[in-house]
């Protein structure tokens with residue numbers, strides 16, 4: 001392999017089966033936030049490669065949709081097997097490239113394995129309905145057909161799991177996938193592609209363009225977004241990105257699944273089990289260094305428990321270990337880059353100017369001059385305003401007080417995003433209200449667990465500025481297929497619907 005890859009990274013990539021042709025002495029630099037250093041330089045794909053990939057994908061679609069869905073499921077089962085066999089290495093690569101602590105890097109790979117298992121079962125469950133018809137000797141039914149090439153655009157923070165939620169479903173639904181990973185995490189994408197290639201070799205007969213990766217920047221994403229041969233674009237990232245992608249895909253009548261920002265809250269009610277709340281809050285707010293779209297960013301605490309809970313929480317913030325994510329005992333790894341650190345510092349300055357009182361925050365001297373480690377920040381705010389209303393992709397938890405559950409729910413809902421939410425309470429009336437139609441307006445509403453760390457069995461996604469898309473479990477698979485309604489007349493006359501007569 002070329003010298004353009006650091007030795008330890010090269011060792012992991014080789015074990016995962018990444019081909020050296022992916023690298024070049026100049027090209028896209030891949031950084032590790034663990035040290036901030038460039039660990040590899042990659043060959044980039046340009047317009048010609050994008051065009052060729054789309055053409056290959058269209059060809060692959062024609063072949064793959066003919067393979068029965070349960071057979072397609074067998075391919076996904078083999079991907080799951082490969083992932084199991086390479087879990088440790090892929091998890092380590094997630095740690096190196098996204099900066100997650102070891103347990104979370106492994107957890108991300110487990111999430112991929114889970115969705116593969118789910119998709120295998122699903123491959124025998126892609127069913128439609130038979131619907132009562134008003135006409136005698138007729139049958140009405142719906143059929144689900146493969147949709148076509150799916151463009152999958154993913155973010156750095158879940159560099160591999162989000163691809164798998166889309167790809168595992170797309171593959172069993174009969175669709176090829178063209179993946180444009182974040183420029184910040186191309187190595188994990190190449191590793192996954194190598195894993196898929198091995199599964200494809202074991203399966204035999206997988207069309208060449210079924211699973212493709214395009215390495216590059218915005219131009220690559222835009223080419224996919226604008227191409228009518230790609231009927232579905234599934235994009236994860238900021239709301240600003242979604243504002244571009246959504247209208248462009250809609251302009252050509254394409255379909256999009258948008259997984260955009262979150263500004264997730266947790267309410268702590270008077271009856272809450274505070275030990276559970278404390279643990280739930282700590283993981284949701286500080287886990288992944290605050291860089292999940294489901295990260296807890298706003299804590300809404302009842303005034304009767306505020307002075308018990310918040311001092312305990314402060315002690316956790318003061319004692320949590322920030323450091324190299326590979327080290328045992330470290331719970332908070334690095335931010336992805338300097339831009340993330342600047343965003344955090346800006347938000348904290350704004351919060352202070354509004355009278356916010358900050359515990360933690362500030363750069364930590366870990367990993368060398370190019371790495372961005374920070375202490376997570378707990379910010380007691382005098383009001384639910386200013387930076388509290390927007391998503392800053394960093395470990396900042398704003399805390400406000402409330403008096404009535406109605407007020408708390410209104411605050412939960414008083415932001416642009418609508419991804420995830422939670423309530424800590426032992427009062428069943430409050431719990432049921434929170435998950436009722438008058439409660440949380442988010443795509444995910446939890447009770448006595450934090451807002452992050454969803455399982456793949458449920459549909460994942462959110463409302464409002466989060467984009468409205470749903471991925472992973474439940475009936476999210478329907479987005480990857482097209483529905484046809486079929487009415488079949490097996491009689492000897494031609495009765496018309498709605499009693500219309502048309503005698504010729």
Ligand code: UN1
Nearest residue numbers: 158292293294452453454
């Ligand atoms: C994301 O941050 O983009 O629910 C996805 C969770 C994870 C997925 C997060 N299962 O926190």
